[in-house]
C-alpha cells in the first residue's frame with residue numbers, strides 16, 4: 236500500500252529507528268508513549284487489521300510474538316511483565332490501518348489500562 240506509513244517504514248522510504256527486527260516484522264517505539272515502555276510490533280507485509288487475520292497468517296503472527304519477546308528483553312520488562320494488545324477499529328484507538336501489536340510496560344498497568 237503506497238500511502239501506508241508502516242509500509243513506507245517497512246520498505247525504508249520512511250527512516251525510523253528500529254528496536255529490533257526479524258524476517259517478518261520490525262519494532263519501533265511509539266511516538267506518543269502511554270507508559271515508560273511502549274513499542275509497536277509491525278508485520279512487514281501489509282495487513283490492514285486484526286479482522287483480516289486468518290490461519291494463513293500463523294507464521295507472521297508467530298514471528299511478531301517472537302519479536303515482542305525480544306523487544307521486552309531489550310526494553311527491560313521481560314521479567315517484570317508487560318501488556319500485548321491489538322486495537323481493532325476507531326473506538327479502540329486504532330489510528331493507522333496497518334496491523335500493529337502494542338507492547339506496553341515499565342509501570343504497573345491496571346486491568347484495562
Ligand SMILES: [Zn+2]
Pocket residue numbers: 236239240241242243280281282332333
Ligand atoms: Zn501498510
